[in-house]
Amino acid sequence: MQLLTLIMRTIWLMLPSYTPNNFAVIFGGGKPIDLGKNFIDGRRILGNGKTYRGMIAGVLGGLIVAHCEFLIEKLFNFHIFTTLSYLEFLKLAFVLSFGSILGDCFGSFIKRRFGVERGEKFPILDQYDFLLVSLFLAWLFCRKQFQSLFTFDVIIVAFILTPILHRLVNIIAYKLGLKDVPW
Numbered sequence: 585m586q587l588l589t590l591i592m593r594t595i596w597l598m599l600p601s602y603t604p605n606n607f608a609v610i611f612g613g614g615k616p617i618d619l620g621k622n623f624i625d626g627r628r629i630l631g632n633g634k635t636y637r638g639m640i641a642g643v644l645g646g647l648i649v650a651h652c653e654f655l656i657e658k659l660f661n662f663h664i665f666t667t668l669s670y671l672e673f674l675k676l677a678f679v680l681s682f683g684s685i686l687g688d689c690f691g692s693f694i695k696r697r698f699g700v701e702r703g704e705k706f707p708i709l710d711q712y713d714f715l716l717v718s719l720f721l722a723w724l725f726c727r728k729q730f731q732s733l734f735t736f737d738v739i740i741v742a743f744i745l746t747p748i749l750h751r752l753v754n755i756i757a758y759k760l761g762l763k764d765v766p767w
């Protein structure tokens with residue numbers, strides 16, 4: 585497969601995992617998931633940056649994006665997600681979106697344990713937490729879909745591309761005033 589096609593295909597496949605955190609940034613806020621509680625080390629479990637509203641908006645946002653992709657494939661007659669049955673697709677879309685938000689929360693949990701405050705950067709973890717958990721859950725719960733779509737080349741490209749896209753999107757979100765810091 586041509587490199588450019590592979591890159592486009594990878595981004596297309598990863599969009600339900602890439603987009604939830606952007607929806608969380610836009611629509612998040614309010615009650616924190618950890619309810620303001622501390623962990624045994626006296627630091628916050630997750631911190632104020634992980635909220636219920638962000639979580640719900642993130643998962644719904646990812647599902648909406650995935651459905652748009654499904655419709656676009658049908659409309660323009662190219663088949664990636666539409667090689668799956670609708671139910672297989674729905675399950676995969678949910679697992680990727682939910683896994684992305686869960687991974688982001690897990691990343692914050694680790695950050696707090698290292699004493700890294702909310703919003704401070706933690707290279708590598710910030711870029712890969714959501715991707716790793718998304719892909720792991722897809723492998724765990726949607727084995728058939730995972731094996732047919734997330735081929736080895738796609739995963740390699742996803743790992744190379746993700747930090748670049750992550751950086752780019754966060755700089756844009758910062759310039760738009762959606763995020764306080766450009767990471």
Ligand code: CTP
Binds near residue numbers: 642685695
């Ligand atoms: N957000 C949210 N709920 C989530 C995830 C994100 O409300 N589950 C919102 C918060 O307003 C958060 C912003 O999106 O501040 C940016 O997300 P992120 O960079 O993941 O959080 P940080 O504030 O940087 O916190 P952390 O250090 O824990 O990553």
Ligand code: MG
Binds near residue numbers: 703
């Ligand atoms: Mg952050």
